[in-house]
Amino acid sequence: MHGVGEMLHDRPLAGLTVLDFSQYLAGPSCALRLADFGARVIKVERPDGGDACRSLYLADLGFDQDSALFHAINRGKESYTADLKDSRDLDAVKRLVARADVLIHNFRPGIMDRIGLGWEDVALLNPRLIYAGVSGYGPDGPWRDRPGQDLLIQSLSGIAWLSGEGAGPPVPAGMSITDMMAGAQLCQGILALLVRRGVRGTGGKVDVSLIETAIDLQFEHLAVHLNREEGMPARSEVANGNVYLAAPYGIYATSDGYLALAMTRVDRLGEVIGLDELGRFPADRWFADRDAIKTLLRDHFLTATTTDWLAMLAPAGIWAAPVLDWPALMAEPGFAVLNAVQTVQSPDGAELRLTRCPVRFDDQILRSPRPAPRLGADRATIDREFAA
Template identity: 30%
Template sequence: MSEQPSAGTVSPSGPLAGLTVFDLTRVLAGPTCVQMLADLGAEVIKIEKPGSGDDTRGFAPPALPGTEQSAYFAGANRNKRSVTLDIAKPEGQKLARALIAKSDILVENFKVGTLPRYGLGYNDLRADNPGLIYCSITGFGQTGPYASRPGYDSLIQAMGGIMSLTGVPDGQPMKVGVPVADLFAGLYGAIGVLAALRHREITGQGQHIDIGMLDTHVAWLANQGMNYLATGKNPPRLGNEHPNIVPYQVFATEDGHIVLSIGNDPTFARFCNAFGLEHLLADERFATNAARVANRAFVTDTLTAVLARHPSAWWLERLEELKIGCGPINTLEQVFADPHVIARGNLIEMTRSDGVPVKLVANPVRLSETPVDYRLAPPMLGEHTDEVLTNMLGLDEPARAALRRDGII
């Protein structure tokens, strides 16, 4: 596990160092976008509702050991300064506009039309800050017949088609086990922001980025989306099998399960020759991948009997020697104990301002010259309100006390 700077070491580095993000996001899609920007060096001011904060602060148990902070919140909110500010009140809106005027990027995931009611829409802000990059992440985008609807990950997975593709053939449609619709929307949002920064570098002009979760979901249907467009037929649910390649799936072994991934005909021939299955190569049902796909059930049944003859470790050792794609089906305990995962630094530890160490999943982007920068552990609610309002707006203690008394911060 990689050790990282404590929460007190906050000087940013990375390719986005020197840029400020005004973060009006909560839950997962928006915070994922902003955490990516923060990891790349941007300074982030996370605006949270006084008293409650980001919804995911309440998504516990589980909480991080030694804290009351939900694991869910911690996973998408490192490298951010938490400022409590009630933007539903005029004085809160005034402070928000003052902070935005000093920011390069604004990311928000409110329902369509909410922020313009507070005077914080893109058109409200662009005149005073023409270089502002304003990224909106919503369920269905800013236009279209569904624009006013709320967006939730499972709802988008259902409407976006992935549930029709996921699960066993005779079972229920199945969502993916992590909130992929939220995560992809956040990552596409970060890509949009980076593109807009490049445009601003050239022209000085900011712009509005419109990210719809359903849009991004349709985009990552990838080969399955293309399979439908090519045939006009909805691809069937295949459980753990691949729609275009056979064998490329889970197989039961003598003592468990493994994944066998044979991506082309030469590899299949190597597999057959290594394990006494040369006779299959003379069978036209096995001769090519197209034939194996057409005879999926027969090929699967044949190989199921073969894989069941030996334990998982026996298969994995021999398949790896042959450079044939294979792998164990790990629990998360096994994932985080995996020597390769450890060697790549995929688990980090940061120290909160109260001295409590917390384990976090690392950013996977590896940059040779401007590496990801871990500066701030996931913040406690309102932890940086005084610091930000003092340093950015020059508000003294009496002014901040008055704002607290009125419930603005």
């Protein structure tokens, strides 16, 4: 039973219709958030297999005919199958476009124009439409037709280089951060244009790319790099956490686990943990001598447990945290109070546990019990509705 605040008609985007032509992660994650906010999302898929993510299995985990990953980013949507190369299907899709509020796609630059669903085409059909595109590398330039894949983007953009220690190899993030952030950026752009439409009454076009998203993700570091005459900054040889932050910032092994230390005064830290040697480093050397400082900390932290160190650090107001794996995180009271997990149910009663929308409106947690749609499950119903 769901409370009033969790009903779709009470959410901010209730009454809006979104056509989601996108596949994989970036575009669908944007459409997912719009669905969480109350929009009706119709996923337009090819009849032969649909979104390629339906068959993209992680750890061989499936649910209700498709991959669990597909359900994680397409829950709560409807599925409409159409062969966009077929004139009858294309006409049917154009009927949807004429009455929709938002269209999302992640086709390579030029594809939607060739189909007849480019911005200029759809603006004639529906001047109030918000037209949202996500690409790998933007509409122009020598990279525009390259595969827009997250690991490749992390590698090209410098993100993978930021992680790892000293002269070690680049280390990419363990999840698709540029895909998900591009989806979030696209969602922001759509919401901004919906606000403008409410004022001016006209639609608009918004585009993001994975590479521009990856560059923007590094704005803090690039702001320094672009304004100093230097090459690449050095990564710490020990406990690298941020190429521009001084010791002790980083993660350290303890006798039974790992401990993360954020920004803090090195001299104060030495007093709290009983490492007097840290007192010989003046404040103006905490960056230049960070590897020497971190080496002392690395050896010292191995002498006690994570719990022991936190018992000293927390009362002293030093920013520190244990490094948790997922089982340990989910055993924490702080995780339990978040109610971060929801259950969706397939038509035959099977259940899948997924994360929920992280945004709250009017203090209400947003949940959606509906899984991702089966391929083409809603076409007949939608055709009847939009033919009226």
